[in-house]
Amino acid sequence: MRTLNRKILRNLWGMKAQVIAIVMVIASGVATFIMSVSTMQSLKLTQATFYTECRFAEVFASLKRAPESLRSRIQEISGINHVETRVSAPLTIDIPDFSDPATGHIISIPDNGQPLLNSLYLRQGRLPEPYRENEIVIGESFAKAHNFKPGATVGAVINGRRKNLTIVGIALSPEHIYQMPPGAVFPDFERYGVMWMRRSPLGTAYDMDGAFNDVTLTLTPGAHINDVIDRIDKLLKPYGGLGAYGRKDQMSHRYLSEEFRQLEQMATIFPVIFLGVAAFLLNVVISRLINIQREEVAALKAFGYRNLDIGLHFVKLVLLIVLAGVLGGIAGGFWFGRWMSTIYMEFYRFPFLKYQLQPQVVVIATLVTATAAIIGTLHSVRKAALLPPAQAMRPESPPAFRVSLPERLGLKHLLSQPTRMIIRNIERKPVKSLLSITGIAFACAIMMVGSFQKDAVDYIVDVQFGLSQREDLSVTFVEPTSRRVLYELQRIEGIEYGEVFRTVPVRLRFGHRSYRTTIQGLESGGDLQRLLNTDLKPILLPSAGIVLTDHLGEMLGVHEGDRLRVEVLEGNQMEFSVPVAALIRQYIGVSAYMDLRALNRLMREGNAISGVYLAVDSRYLHEIFDRLKETPRIAGTEIREKAITNFYETMGETVLIFTFINTLLAGIIAFGVVYNSARIALSERSRELASLRVLGFTKGEISYILLGELSALTLAAIPLGFLVGKGMCAYIAETLKTDLFRIPLILEADTYAFAATVVLISACVSGMLVWRRLSQLDLIAVLKSKE
Amino acid sequence: MNESTHKETIVFQARGITKVYDMGEVKVRALRGVDMDLYSGELIVLLGPSGSGKSTLLNILGGLDTATTGHVTYREQDITRALDKELTDYRRFHVGFVFQFYNLIPSLTALENVSVVTEIAKNPMDPAEALRLVGLGDRIDHFPAQLSGGEQQRVAIARAVAKNPAVLLCDEPTGALDSATGIIVLQVLERINRELGTATVLITHNADIADMADRVIYLSDGLISRVRRNEHKKSPSELHW
Structure with a gap:
């Protein structure tokens, strides 16, 4: 078999352009899969590691005020492992040289050392000295937004009293991976900060000496969280308990989970589409490749090669292509995955990244691709092998053409002879034509999926901030207040x-x-x-x-x-x-x-x-902010414009990066499909076209016959692609629904136009490459060889 | 197995062979009841116009196609009833084919085209030796596209004989060649028949070639019309057309 193996390599080399196109399609499919899954797994692993290392609590509860002695009664509830009581308070922050009103939350840590639960991951500096007043640790995202370093000071109003606080450390907390101001839907790193202070000084400042207003706890293995929550709610009710909740309702965790779930959906949908298209393409290409080699198959059979040998021969050829694609995909997926994970790590403020590419993921990607390819191969090999060799070696009898439908409808005199050839050829092989159309349509659809989310995001902003939330500012108070504040605020100029x-x-x-x-x-x-x-x-x-x-x-x-x-x-x-x-x-x-x-x-x-x-009135914005800063009891101020920016940033950093990469890969697929269709059409019909050249047709005329067919298929594929694309977008919109936001099925004209343009450009480039080959047709060889 | 030296040993025996091709709307009766024998070491020419059924007969003898009715026995084994696997083995170990259009694999060199067959044979020649036998010892690394038609056909012959087959079946081996080149190819076939004693069936529509055969079988319209024994075989160099 060594000689046949050499044949494989030479065959591959002989059709290298096509091979490269297929390899790129497979690589794109595999890369998407590897990137998505590895990013997903790495994020989850990073999250889990971070949670474990920092002992993230499992149940959280806030209350008005309870004496510290209640702690031991909470501890007695069965199913509870560790309990930590805390003081937590809203505050307004006065940042030098920053006019927007900023608010935040300050949480106590024990007077000595790290908290028992939700410990701080120090990125810079240190924890406050034990019992030390006015020393704080702040969250990293807030620190980065304002370029705070340890040693800087900020002004803050806690419980109506102004204090100067010194930042001694910058830290991350599993509880505040996502930092959300009250009432906001998206994080605002500039205007909302979380900080930590030693328990005694904070208790004093907030009138919570010997008392607590926040408790977090972990459960013993096997404990029922709902039972624990019920017991705690009962216990805390007299103390103004606001209802205990588990991790799944914890703000930061919930938003993180929602985002992860969304990512996970995308990590499933896109690779399935990509691998599906790659497998389909591989099928089409391989079956045609074997068709072209049908005489070689017959000769090998005549020499006594078994069907199995011949099958294996082509399987090997296909596996080499698959291998190249898979290796490229793994490398690309690993690289993209690392890159994406790093972006996510930064975005979510994880202190470290545990990037990993699990061997199973690679194995699955390889198996799926190889199986798809081999199924296509075996089908075609079987077809070739079933032909008795004598028949296979005879040239195929002239295919049965008939007068095409438009001609039968009486349009014959309107159609030139080459046009009739195009139409008859498409009509004669309806399945083949349909497969080409489907392939191109899928490429078009993937492009639409790529850009649809951007349209949707724009639309969400238009609806949410244009039609629904039309205020310039919203101000939230620490506690329910009398309506009178409105009149006070309305006295402010602007x-x-x-x-x-x-x-x-x-x-x-x-x-x-x-x-x-x-x-x-x-x-x-x-x-x-x-x-x-x-x-x-x-x-x-x-x-x-x-x-x-x-x-x-x-x-x-x-x-x-x-x-x-x-x-x-x-x-x-x-x-x-x-x-x-x-x-x-x-x-x-x-x-x-x-x-x-x-x-x-x-x-x-x-x-x-x-x-x-x-x-x-926007001209008075600074003055308004200054006045708001002086107003006590404001828990948060949301500025509409900033909300829009935050929304775009959140979407931009996560969903849109993913989308960008997918669009890139979709472009590759579009080109791969169209180019392969064109090349195969050329190899199947070069003899016919060369014969026409011999009969006196010009290069232009034969190009028209071949490229005209390709154009007809491409043009037919685009509307179908629109339909398929819309279907895919609808499916994605449906599966990506989260509490955070829903993506409406909004497809702007430019999304359609963009997808169609990419397909048309791919078709033109492919057409040009094929056209170059058409002009090199060897007329003598055609005359000399048989058919 | 040295029967090949005994002319009386029958290699093939065909009885009542018919072949009907179903071409959808028409049925083509390519063979309509053919009986023939082939003895070892013999060189037979099947002569007839195109459409007379000679390729069909050859393909059935070679296990490339199956008869609609009738029997072919190869060394007492009925190959008309053989399974696909048995037919494959039959072609693999016993038959060498030479086709009108050579059917070389374009991506393999001359030597590799021969190796493709010797690698799966039981007792093959050295591929290079087979190429020397057909006078191409100096062109073994050429690809088909770098060889002339006559050279390509000689590679095909080398490929067919390299497995040391019991029979060599040649379908219009000179059909695509000019007469001078054709004669060189026929010389090679004659030499292999003489030196290796390989029973050879050669199809042609060229009556002049028939003079080099031991026996000439005339086919027309799917039937054997006449059998002629050449008392004085001509050597290919004496032929011209």
């Missing part, structure tokens, strides 16, 4: 208009399903916050009942008219039930909405508000 709102943390229950979210009480007829129906038309907030985001309604399984159970997770922790008045369309977050007065009534709290939405 603030033109304001609307109040109330935010109540709740658990919504319907049947056995429940969800932790917030109810936003809005003023009816408000102009700054508008709710949109499913047609994106503003609706009037009903005076009774609750309005849910459609995604939330779906998760709870409720419809208009159903009654929801509401458990308030603050203050008096009351429970009530309300009817669902409407479902609204919202792409970001999962809030519930109620008329402010109705909400206040149900809460039996007069006209308490949690914050205000403001429309301001």
Whole structure:
């Protein structure tokens, strides 16, 4: 068999351009797979390692105030391993040379050493000296945003008292991988910071001497988290407990999990599409390659080679191509994976990266690709081998052509002879033509998937910030406040208009399903916050009942008219039930909405508000910020423009990088499909075309016959590609739904145009390459050899 | 197995061979009942116009195709009823083919084209030796595209004889060659038949070639019309057309 092996190498060399195109397609498919899966696994491993190293807590609870002695009673609850009580307080931060209002959260660490749970991973500096007042450690993302180094000082207002705090260390915490200001949907590293101070000084500053308002704990193996949470809620209720929750409801962890889940979906969908297209392409190419070699197959059989030998021969050839593709894909995937993981590590502020490429991943990628390729190969080899050699060696009898449909319809006189050849050829091999069209259509569809998400993101921003959230600023207070603050704020120059709102943390229950979210009480007829129906038309907030985001309604399984159970997770922790008045369309977050007065009534709290939405004159922004900084009890200020930037940054860093890489690889696939179709068409028809040249046809005329067919197939493939692409986008939009945001199926004209353009350019480049070969057709050889 | 030296040993015996090709709308009756014998060491020419059924007969003898009815026995083994695997082994170990259009593998050199066959044979010649036998000892590293038609056909012959087959089946071996080159190829075939004693069946539509055969079998319309024994075989160099 050694000689046959040499034949393989020479065959490969003989069709190197095609081989390279296929190798690139396989490599793209494998690279996407390896990149996605390894990034996913590495992130999860990094997260798990970080959580373990820093002893991330499993249950969290906040409360108003409880004496430290309650700690031992919590410890007695069965199923609890470690308990740590803390003092945690909101604060406003005054950063030198930074005009925007910044807020934050300060959390106590024990007076000595590291916390028992959620320990800090110091990146720079040190922990505060034991019992030392005014020394803090700050979170790295906040420090980086302001270029803080240990030794810097910031001003802060804790509990209405201004303090100068010295930064002694910069750290990461498993609890605050994602740092979200209250009420925001996306992290804001510049305007929201988390910091840590020793327990005694913070307790003193916040009037929590000998008391705590926050507790975190870990469970013993086998403990039931829901039982523990129930017991804790009961224990903490008299102390203003706000409802304990597990990791899955912990803000940072939940958002991280949602992002990971989204990544995981993409890590599945894209590689499946890519590998599928690569396998399909390989099938088409290999079956045609074997078709071209049908006489060689017959000769080998005539010499006594067995079908198995011949099958193995082609399998080897295919496996070499696959091997090259897989190796390229592994290298590319490893490189892209490392690169992406590094970006994610930076984005999520993991202290280290555990990048790993598990051997199973490589094995799976190799097996899937090789299997797809071999199935295609065996099918074609079987077809070739089943022909009795005598028949295979005879030239194929002239294919049975017939007059094409357009001609039968009486259009014959409109069609030139070459055009008729094109049409008849396409019609004669409908399956082959259909396969080529499908291949090209998939390339087009993948391109659409690549750019669709960008359209969707733009659209989300338009809807969310253009139609729905129209305030320039929103200000949230530390605690529910009287409506009077609105009038105070409106006296500030530059603030033109304001609307109040109330935010109540709740658990919504319907049947056995429940969800932790917030109810936003809005003023009816408000102009700054508008709710949109499913047609994106503003609706009037009903005076009774609750309005849910459609995604939330779906998760709870409720419809208009159903009654929801509401458990308030603050203050008096009351429970009530309300009817669902409407479902609204919202792409970001999962809030519930109620008329402010109705909400206040149900809460039996007069006209308490949690914050205000403001429309301001942008010329006075600095002055407004300065005044807001002086206003005590502000927990957070969200600036609309910054929210948009943050949204783009979040999407940009994660989803869009992934998308960019996929678009790149999709381009390669588009080219691979089109180029291979063209090359195969050429090799199948070069004899016919050369004969026409001999008969006096010009180069232009024979090019028209070949390239005309290719153009017809490409043009037919593009609309089909649009359809397939839209289907894929719809599937992706559906699977990527998260609490964080939903991607609407929005495909702008430029997405279609971009996909079509890439396919057309690939077709033109392929056409040019093929055209060059057409002009080199050896006419003498055609005349001399048989057919 | 030195029967090959005894002319009376029968290599092939064909009885009542018919072959019908089903071409969809038409049925083509290529053979309509053929009986023939081939003795070891013999050189037979099958002569007939195109469409007379001679290639079909040769392909059936060589196990490349199967008869619709009738029997062919090769050394007392019925190859018309053989399984695909048995036919493959039959071709692998016993038959050498030479085709009109050579059917060399373009990506392999002359030597490699021969090796492809010797590597799977039981008792082959050295491939280079086989090429020397056909007078191509100095061109063993040339690819088919670098060889003339006559040279390519000689490579094909070397490939066919290198496995030391019992029979050599040649389908119009000179059909694509000019007469001077054709004669060189025929000389090679004659020499192999004489020196190695390989029973040879040679198809042609060229009546002049028939003079080099031991026996000439005339085929027309799928039937044997006449058999002629040459009392005085001519050497290929005496032929011209």
